[in-house]
Amino acid sequence: MDVYDELMQLTGFEPGEAKEYKSTLKAGLQKWLVTEDDVRFAITERLPKCWSTNLEGMRKILGCWLKEFIRVVMPTPEETKVCHVLYPQPGMLYLDPIKRADPSIQVGVPDCLATLVGSAYFGVGWKYVEAAEREGAAIEQITCSLNKARYGLHVLGILPRADASLAFHTFCEDAALADQLIHEWDGTRTWTPYRVRDIPFAGDPFDADNINYFAASLKEGHRKAEEWLGIKITDEHRKEAMEILGRGFIEIMSPIWGHMKADPAPLNANDVIYATLPIASALDTGYDDFFKANAILQEELMQMVEKGEGVVPKGTPRVAWRGVHPWGCPWLIPMCHELGLSADSPEAFLFGEFAISNAMDAVGGEEDMYMLMARLLALISVVGTSVDFVYQSTSDHMKEYGMDGLISSTYRPCRAFASHSLMVARMIEQKMGLPCITPDVDIYIDRGDFPKERMKTILETFADVVKKSKAKREGVKQ
């Protein structure tokens, strides 16, 4: 049994499947610049320590991601055209109708895979980022590593030239900017569905003109895809994609959030992200395996909750993790556990229970896919909604889960994250009186510029403060 066999075992492949898949896996990993040593690192260090690989469902979910990682660089022989979107945007909802319109189109969210798998499993994300930095994504300007990785994949020739790249601007200016570099590099055709961020400062976050424009712009993106890919997207295709979204919300997100309210929580934050993200991302390999893996996982979670088992001892202080969970540094989660903190319930952005639940409530009944997307994104984006609204969903989440503090991660290269995180942390501290920190971490690619020792010192101090604050509050209650 070599490292590739062990990798497949650890990521839930069935024996027969593994045998058949091994040569594809090896070729795909090689294309991604993942060496045998990197695979060894994944199977000995990264995967078993950062995810609940003791759970079959979790192993299979990790396997779904791995297969998608390989697929994006090793299209099936039938796949002759390529359409990319990028994270963070609800790729599933946007790409699925395209795939349904013509299954021979490969759809993908390559930046997400470069970071979620390339960086998080194998620690190789820096290779893609450095390639981008050599070709104009200036290192000293400290820009988004997610988008740099995406551009770097084109520079290195890891990705095929896309026939259409539709990078939303909604959340992220760097996405649209990186698309300009990608177009310059290999002529990839790009278009930017755009949401103007003239968001009401308070009150109803839906401004009709704003939402209508964004929805029209999303529709135009699909029209471009039709033109460039030679397809016709029908109402039926859109309806089917919306059904998957609804199914994902009902069958995956809601139950997982429910289980995560238990003390102790049965999954760690890394698990939660990987188990829910495909609904926001997109899978060219399809969603069947992913739903099956989740069904297994939820059986396991139910049993764990019944038995009172979890990833930390019962009563461990809980802190919320606001912003994108830093999958670029998955080691942060076991580090929190070692320090006696549970930071396992991320909130806000695409994964937050309150952000998404509130959004789903608000858009319930919307039948037009573009309007649905526009309204959803108006509520769950980083800079797409008001600071007061973000504060509200963060504080609601913290109250509901009985959180003892907040880690509001800033991320230096993402101006939006960094800004909102600082604003919200200050508001939580002032209004809720709970301890907050705003550590600077690379949420996408760990290239050593946020050293573990420094993070440990920060988290150690924070853990002490949280424990004292919790004891004080409980003392007052008694």
Next chain:
Amino acid sequence: METLSKCIAERPGELKKLKDAGAKVVGTLGLGYIPEELIYACGAVPQRLIKGGERQAVDEAHAYCHTAFSTFHKAQIGYLLGGKEPLYNSLDYLVVEAGDWFSELAGMHVYAEKRMPTTWLGIPGNVDFSGALQYFIRSLEKLRATLEELTGKKLSDEKLKEYILLYNEMRSLLRSISHLRKTPSPPISGLDFIKLNHASFYCEPHAYVDVLRSIYNEMKDTVGVYTAGTPRIAIFGCPIAEGDYVLPRLIEDAGGAIVAEELCGGIRHFESNTVLNGNLMESLAARYYPPYPRDPWKYPWGEDLPALYTRIIEDYNVKGVIWYQLMYMEAFAYLGHIVGKRLKKLGIPMMTLQSEYDLEGRMEANRTRVETFVEIVRTSGKGA
């Protein structure tokens, strides 16, 4: 020029007088999409937030925002929240462009900390989309309603037309003066032209146009201030703020002639006037929101945006370019990379100089770099 310098220096006092007389002062933050004509015509006084170059303002901002945030916008946050800058303390209201995330986030920081009355001007970034101009027109209409409410005055077509024509004249004069720099020996230094342009954000427009007119009349037939063979340099890139004059000084001290600049929102754009077509708001929108990218946050760039720069090279006979890169304004770094490639094809040397309003702290090193660059342009036979 002395009159204009005085006008800038005395602006805070001037604003105070206007406020005492009941006027509302409206600060504008962005890249030049907010029509001052509209603000004046609604009875308020616009004040473009364009000050910069001071490290202290940047440091003040670090109390509120992340360090890796656009230098220019950190300075605006520092001035707005620091409370030490009389000009910024005069504001009653803030209009922020929602069209680039730095302006948006700076606006949010100020709102979150100070709850300063603020409104957005929504600017779509996908300029080639059919609904984009309509959205911008609606944004202007919303701004108009906000301003009317703020001042309690109804906008009249007459008033708006008066200011549109005045600003057209202002831009025409700036354009004419700038075109004088196309001659082998320009009659105005680059630094003076940048200052002249900046003054347009500080002076009462009627008075400013009078001064511009006299400057133009004085200059149009005069012998230039540069000798033949002086290296003709353009400054491209990030906004040069009012007060951020280290780079132009370094270039001119090194013997270079700054004959053109494309500094995004750092200068008033004067290349086109408002064409009156019946509906004044639509006319204004068409002028302020052209159907091609005017800054790096408008997509797709395609060849349109790089061409904005290469056209200047041709029009002004530019022989070398210094790309002014403020720290953490990544959009310009990306654009600079692409423009650099185009210039290479044209055989035009380009040097990038980065600043976080700290050039003075590294003055000798920067002086050497600029002097070397100017010398390269001169000795490579690229002088005029």
